[in-house]
Amino acid sequence: MNPQPPTATRPRPGTSRVAHHRLRAAWALVLLTTLCAELTFTAVAVPSTWVLLPLLLVMYGAGVLLVRELVVRAGTGWPGLVVLGVAYQVAEDGLGLQALNSPDMYGAADWGLRSLGVNWSYWESQIGVHLVLSVLLPVMIADLLFPALRGRSYLRTGGLVVTGALAVVGVLGLRAVVSATEDPGYHTPWGWTVGYLVLIALLGWVALRVLPRRRSPVGVRQDRQAPRPGVVGFVSMYLTMAFLTTLLPLGLGSDLLFGDAMSPQFRLVAAAMTAIPFGWVVLRWRSAANWSHSHRMWLIGGVLVSHTVFMMPASLVSAAIGLVTLGLELVLVRALGRHIRGRETAPAPLGAG
Structure with missing residues (x-):
């Protein structure tokens, strides 16, 4: 043998x-x-x-x-x-x-x-x-x-x-x-x-x-509270749209929002003043004691919805495609949320310590 x-x-x-x-x-x-x-x-x-x-x-x-x-x-x-x-x-x-x-x-x-x-x-x-x-x-x-x-x-x-x-x-x-x-x-x-x-x-x-x-771990701050998930979603949706419309024409058309009311140089500064505080506030939220998967879902959903809506004014076809896309985004984000909640509430397997 x-x-x-x-x-x-x-x-x-x-x-x-x-x-x-x-x-x-x-x-x-x-x-x-x-x-x-x-x-x-x-x-x-x-x-x-x-x-x-x-x-x-x-x-x-x-x-x-x-x-x-x-x-x-x-x-x-x-x-x-x-x-x-x-x-x-x-x-x-x-x-x-x-x-x-x-x-x-x-x-x-x-x-x-x-x-x-x-x-x-x-x-x-x-x-x-x-x-x-x-x-x-x-x-x-x-x-x-x-x-x-x-x-x-x-x-x-x-x-x-x-x-x-x-x-x-x-x-x-x-x-x-x-x-x-x-x-x-x-x-x-x-x-x-x-x-x-x-x-x-x-x-x-x-x-x-x-x-x-130089990396230092991000710790949880017990004295810091994130707003409700819906507020997180609204803020992410609003600031995403503000950033995009400051620098790009809606639907990638020919005209920028507010036209000549803002100079090209000011638009660069205004967009940075939108993006940098947005990143800073998300970092603060992440370290809050009550930051949860629900907050993450609303953050993701707000950004995705806003950037899809930005493209919809391009044409009637784009508006129709955008509506379908928005529906699919919301369904998938909700499905992801249910998947995470189900995983958290599932009983531990036998023998798990």
Whole structure:
């Protein structure tokens, strides 16, 4: 008889189940980031966006999954996500779409301040949109869906390498497909291309090298109270709409809200004065003793609803698509809330300590 292999070489019980759980979480994040970033936003006003779904899944999904995995491995938490999320946005809009510099792409040069060959209003708007809707919100939802994997890697080293390669392919795909179609023949000046690469590297160094040494855990403040969940939802909905309408025309049309009543320079300042306090107040709420999953649901719902409504004035078709999208968003957010409540009230399995 052949001797049995040593115990140490046998797969541990439940190893395949854990690997499957991690794979499900990774795919969930890939789908969530594409859904939040484009399918409930740009696709409302531009339904043809669905044609690009395979490319979007690679670019958004692999890109944000890579960001999340690098941050988890470095242990930088939400600050690392913010910094590396900005790097991700620069790679997408600066290197891929080339929309940060193009004078013709999307008409972005006409939306606000353009100086030194850069569409500054568009850049600021996309930092907010992609940081929140492409990175932070999908990661938050994935953490709620897979709480056991919060702060843990979804991928092994090989999977991380493949994800990184796909993220690069996604950026190149944007340049070869979207940029070449929307603004054929345009190429970002080499000086700005090098500048974006340096900025991405610098942000990556800060997120993965500097922040891990300075991170301090966010503790719960017993003397601090968050408002009711409905108030959280209203504030997130209002401030999201205020940020978007300050920098972008409703439905990505031709006219900005309030027209010439605000100068392009003031719009940049006003948008920052909306976004930064919003981030600050969410941080305060998160540390409140009564902050709950219900608050998180309303926060997520407020942002999603607002950014979909923003696209609906584009046309009657967009309004109809937007209404359907809003209904689906509310159904999914409510389903997520029920799933979380059911998980919290489920009896512990027999033998659980």
